[in-house]
Amino acid sequence: xxxxxxxxxxxxxxxxKPFRPAIPRAGHDDRPRPRPRPSAAEQEPARVGGTGGGGxxxxxxxxxxxxxxxxxxxxxxxxPPRQALFAAIGGVALIVVILLxxxxxxxxxxxxxxxxxVDQFLxxxxxxxxxxxxxxxxxxxxRVYPVKRFAGLNRDAYRLATGESIETGxxxxxxxxxxxxxxxxxxxxxxIEGDLRLRVLGSGNDARIAWSRSLAFPGLRTGERLTRQAxxxxxxxxxxxxxxxxxxxxxxxxxSAPADVVKEIRGAMGxxxxxxxxxxxxxGIPANTQVGVSxxxxxxxxxxxxxxxxxxKAGDRVLGRQKxxxxxxxxxxxSLPVMEAAVQAQASAPSxxxxxxxxxxxxxxxxxxxDAWQEASAPGSTMKIITAAAALKEGSTTTDEQFPVxxxxxxxxxxxxxxxxxxxxxxFAQSCNSVFAPLAVKVGSTPFVKMAEAFGFNRTPPVDxxxxxxxxxxxxxxxLALSGIGQSSVRATPLQVAMMATTVATGxxxxxxxxxxxxxxAKVRNVIDTSVASDLLxxxxxxxxxxxxxxxxxxxxxxxxxTGTAEIGTCRSExxxxxxxxxxxxxxxxxxxxxxxxxxxxxxRGALLRPAGLTLAQGTTTDGGADPDALDDPPTTSTDDxxxxxxxxTTTEETPPDDSFTDPVDPTTTAPPDTSTTICDPNDSSDTxxxxxxxAPSSGGERDPVAVGVLRRGDGQGGATAAPVARAVLQAALKx
Numbered sequence: 001x002x003x004x005x006x007x008x009x010x011x012x013x014x015x016x017k018p019f020r021p022a023i024p025r026a027g028h029d030d031r032p033r034p035r036p037r038p039s040a041a042e043q044e045p046a047r048v049g050g051t052g053g054g055g056x057x058x059x060x061x062x063x064x065x066x067x068x069x070x071x072x073x074x075x076x077x078x079x080p081p082r083q084a085l086f087a088a089i090g091g092v093a094l095i096v097v098i099l100l101x102x103x104x105x106x107x108x109x110x111x112x113x114x115x116x117x118v119d120q121f122l123x124x125x126x127x128x129x130x131x132x133x134x135x136x137x138x139x140x141x142x143r144v145y146p147v148k149r150f151a152g153l154n155r156d157a158y159r160l161a162t163g164e165s166i167e168t169g170x171x172x173x174x175x176x177x178x179x180x181x182x183x184x185x186x187x188x189x190x191x192i193e194g195d196l197r198l199r200v201l202g203s204g205n206d207a208r209i210a211w212s213r214s215l216a217f218p219g220l221r222t223g224e225r226l227t228r229q230a231x232x233x234x235x236x237x238x239x240x241x242x243x244x245x246x247x248x249x250x251x252x253x254x255x256s257a258p259a260d261v262v263k264e265i266r267g268a269m270g271x272x273x274x275x276x277x278x279x280x281x282x283x284g285i286p287a288n289t290q291v292g293v294s295x296x297x298x299x300x301x302x303x304x305x306x307x308x309x310x311x312x313k314a315g316d317r318v319l320g321r322q323k324x325x326x327x328x329x330x331x332x333x334x335s336l337p338v339m340e341a342a343v344q345a346q347a348s349a350p351s352x353x354x355x356x357x358x359x360x361x362x363x364x365x366x367x368x369x370x371d372a373w374q375e376a377s378a379p380g381s382t383m384k385i386i387t388a389a390a391a392l393k394e395g396s397t398t399t400d401e402q403f404p405v406x407x408x409x410x411x412x413x414x415x416x417x418x419x420x421x422x423x424x425x426x427x428f429a430q431s432c433n434s435v436f437a438p439l440a441v442k443v444g445s446t447p448f449v450k451m452a453e454a455f456g457f458n459r460t461p462p463v464d465x466x467x468x469x470x471x472x473x474x475x476x477x478x479x480l481a482l483s484g485i486g487q488s489s490v491r492a493t494p495l496q497v498a499m500m501a502t503t504v505a506t507g508x509x510x511x512x513x514x515x516x517x518x519x520x521x522a523k524v525r526n527v528i529d530t531s532v533a534s535d536l537l538x539x540x541x542x543x544x545x546x547x548x549x550x551x552x553x554x555x556x557x558x559x560x561x562x563t564g565t566a567e568i569g570t571c572r573s574e575x576x577x578x579x580x581x582x583x584x585x586x587x588x589x590x591x592x593x594x595x596x597x598x599x600x601x602x603x604x605r606g607a608l609l610r611p612a613g614l615t616l617a618q619g620t621t622t623d624g625g626a627d628p629d630a631l632d633d634p635p636t637t638s639t640d641d642x643x644x645x646x647x648x649x650t651t652t653e654e655t656p657p658d659d660s661f662t663d664p665v666d667p668t669t670t671a672p673p674d675t676s677t678t679i680c681d682p683n684d685s686s687d688t689x690x691x692x693x694x695x696a697p698s699s700g701g702e703r704d705p706v707a708v709g710v711l712r713r714g715d716g717q718g719g720a721t722a723a724p725v726a727r728a729v730l731q732a733a734l735k736x
Contacts, residue, residue, distance in 0.1 A: 267295020
C-alpha cells in the first residue's frame with residue numbers, strides 16, 4: 001500500500017471551470033518523486049536522559065520516503081501540485097480584476113456620451129433650434145412626429161406662452177432620467193419655471209432622447225397639453241374729435257352721426273389678416289377674433305382691442321394669468337363738420353373719387369372719404385408742384401424768369417390750343433403745359449424723380465394700408481415731359497396730393513399723421529428748403545387768386561392751391577384743334593362758359609400716347625434735356641403710330657387772332673397753322689379726372705393751415721369741379 005497522497009484537484013476547480021488554465025494534475029506523473037533530505041536534527045536521534053546510566057531510548061522513526069523506510073511529509077504540506085493549483089487561482093483572479101477595471105472604464109465613456117446627448121438637446125431647446133432638437137430624439141419619436149410637426153408642436157407651445165427667451169440649468173441624473181430646470185421669460189405671464197425630465201434610450205454614441213409631447217414645454221406631465229384661454233373685453237368706442245359724438249360704439253358699433261358720413265370713415269370688422277396674425281398672437285388675441293380691417297376700425301385697432309384676460313394652463317393646472325383691461329374710449333382726429341362738408345361736396349361726383357384733409361401743424365387727419373388712399377391715379381397738373389420744386393432746387397429756373405407765350409412745346413399742346421407763358425408764377429397759375437413739359441426735361445430724370453420721392457412717391461405711405469404713389473425711376477425725355485404735367489406712368493392718391501400741399505403750407509416739412517385728437521405739434525420730415533417752399537407758396541396763391549383755381553377762393557382767407565386734370569379717355573376723334581373744350585385747362589373759360597383743365601391723353605385701349613415731335617433728333621443740352629431754345633418750335637409731324645397728344649392747362653381767355661405762330665426767339669419766323677389733333681370729344685368730361693391740391697390760410701393768422709387733396713373721377717377739369725370741393729372742406733375746417 002502506497003503512502004503517496006494522490007491530490008485529485010478536479011473537484012476544487014469546478015466553480016472556475018470556464019476559466020481553468022491547463023496545468024498538470026497530481027497523481028498522473030509516473031516519474032519518481034524526489035525525497036526530501038533529512039535535516040541534521042533528524043539524522044541525530046534525540047536522546048532522553050544523561051550519559052552513563054543509559055536510560056531507555058525513545059524509538060527512532062525514519063523520516064525518509066517509502067524507499068528508505070520513511071513515511072514522508074504530513075498530508076497538507078506545500079507539495080508541487082498545490083503550488084500549481086494556487087498559481088492558477090491567482091491568475092484567474094488577476095484576469096477578473098482586469099476585466100472589472102476595463103468594464104468600469106467603458107461605463108464611464110457611455111455615461112459621458114449620454115450626458116452629451118442631453119446637453120445637446122438642452123442647448124437646442126434654449127435656442128429654439130428645432131432641427132437640432134429633432135436630431136437628438138429617438139427614431140420612433142421621429143417617425144411619429146416628422147420634423148415639421150415636431151417643430152410646430154414646440155413652436156406653438158412657445159407662442160401660446162408668449163415666450164421671449166429661455167434659460168436652462170445644468171442637468172442631473174436621476175436613475176434612468178436626466179432632470180434639467182428650465183426658466184422661460186414670457187411677455188404676458190412673467191417668468192415660468194419648470195423641469196424637463198429627459199429619458200435616454202440606447203447607450204454610448206447610440207444614445208437618444210425618448211421624446212413625447214410633454215417635453216414641448218417645461219413642467220408638463222404625461223398626457224397634459226398646454227392651452228390658453230382668452231376673454232376679450234368689449235371693443236372700445238370711437239368718437240369724433242368733439243368727444244361727444246360716437247362713430248362706433250358697443251358690440252354693434254352703432255353711431256348717432258349721419259349714416260352717409262359714418263360709412264366713409266368707420267370701416268369694417270373681419271377676421272385677422274394673415275399679415276397681422278403674428279402681431280395679434282403676441283398680444284394674446286385669439287386667431288378667431290374679429291378686428292378692424294378698414295377705416296378707423298383698422299387705423300385705431302390697437303387702442304380698441306384692449307388687454308385680453310388670459311389663462312395659461314397645463315392640463316387642469318394654471319401656469320400663469322393676465323388680467324383683462326377694457327379699452328378706453330378713443331377720441332379721433334376726424335371732424336364731423338368737415339366730414340359732412342366733404343361728403344356733401346363729393347356726392348355729385350359721377351364716378352366717385354377721394355379726399356383727404358390734414359391739419360398741417362398737428363398732423364391730424366380731419367377728414368377722408370372715398371378712395372382717399374386705396375387707389376392711385378394720374379394726378380394731372382397737380383404734379384407741376386413737383387416739377388416746379390425740382391426746377392427751383394436745381395437752379396433750372398426762377399420765379400421771375402420769362403417763358404415764351406406758346407400753344408405747345410415738344411408736341412404737347414395747351415388745352416384748347418390756348419397760348420400762355422410769362423413768368424414762372426404766371427405759367428404755374430395758368431397751368432401751361434408748354435412751359436412745364438420742357439421744364440421737366442430740362443431738370444432731367446434723376447433730379448425730377450428724386451424730388452418726387454422726397455415728396456412721398458415710391459415711399460411707404462404715411463397711413464397704414466394706403467397704396468404707394470409711384471413714379472418710374474428712369475424716365476426718357478418723352479415720358480419725362482409727360483410726367484412733368486402728371487401723365488405717363490405717374491400715379492398718386494388724394495392722400496399724396498394733400499401731403500404735397502401740406503409740404504408747402506409748413507414751409508417744406510411733412511408731419512407724421514395721426515388719427516387721434518391732439519394739440520401737440522407733429523414730428524416732421526424735411527422735404528424741401530424753405531426758400532423753395534416760399535416760392536411755391538407764391539405760385540400756389542396765384543393759382544387761386546388769378547389762375548385756374550379761382551373757384552377755391554374763400555372770403556377774407558388767402559387760399560393757395562394747384563388744380564389738375566388727368567386725361568383718361570380712350571376715345572379718338574380726328575380734326576383740327578381750336579375752339580371749345582378739349583379736356584382743357586385748369587379754369588379756362590370755354591365757349592360755353594365751363595371751366596376746363598387739361599393734361600396728356602390716353603389713346604385707344606388706354607395706351608398712353610407719347611408727345612408728338614419729341615425725338616432724340618431734337619437739339620439737346622449737355623445733360624440730355626431738350627434745348628430750351630428749341631422747345632417752342634411748332635410741333636413736327638410725328639412718325640409714331642400714335643397721334644399727337646393735346647394736354648394741359650391754360651387760363652388765358654383770349655384766342656389767338658389767327659392760326660399763325662410766331663417764334664418768340666425770332667419774331668420774324670412764322671410757322672404753319674397748328675395741325676395737332678384733338679383725341680377726345682371736347683364735350684365729354686368723363687374722359688378726365690379732376691384734381692385739386694389746396695391749403696388755407698396760406699400764411700399768418702391764429703388758425704392752423706389745413707391742407708386738402710381732392711379727386712373727382714370722370715368729372716371734367718380740376719378748376720371746375722374739384723376746386724369747389726376744396727373750398728367747402730377748407731371753410732368747414734377753418735371753423736373747427
